[in-house]
């Protein structure tokens with residue numbers, strides 16, 4: 085059993101909806117699961133074994149404002165996260181083309197640069213073809229939870 089913290093980056097609620105859908109699935113697999121949309125530094129998540137980052141994209145490939153303080157702190161301080169594992173779900177919209185899922189991609193890079201090990205492949209959810217992001221995430225989490 086792992087202690088999993090779901091970190092949510094959202095502007096209009098889709099990422100939170102995905103977190104709310106995945107939390108009971110992970111709990112059902114025997115994990116202790118928390119959800120936060122207010123983490124601002126590594127100190128806010130270091131007590132957990134595994135992170136699941138669920139991050140939307142806004143502006144032009146930008147990280148949502150609620151999780152931007154965390155991204156900026158990790159970039160600036162580069163804490164050693166080599167003992168940590170994380171998964172990532174990026175929400176975006178293909179109609180934005182070059183900036184598709186930019187927020188989640190940036191956070192993925194930041195965690196990797198800090199030495200954290202990604203579990204599984206990044207899920208990228210396209211709002212233009214998938215109006216219900218939790219459905220795609222529910223399918224993806226079946227494979228991801230087996231790797232935790």
Ligand SMILES: Cc1cc2nc3c(=O)[nH]c(=O)nc-3n(C[C@H](O)[C@H](O)[C@H](O)COP(=O)(O)O)c2cc1C
Pocket residue numbers: 093094095096097098099100140141142143144145146148175176177178180183184185186211217
């Ligand atoms: C103003 C605005 C800008 C957006 N910019 C991008 C973008 O640059 N790239 C992208 O892939 N998606 C972009 N999106 C799509 C959102 O990331 C997508 O709708 C996502 O599901 C929203 O999640 P949220 O409700 O958790 O914020 C944008 C959406 C809005 C409303």
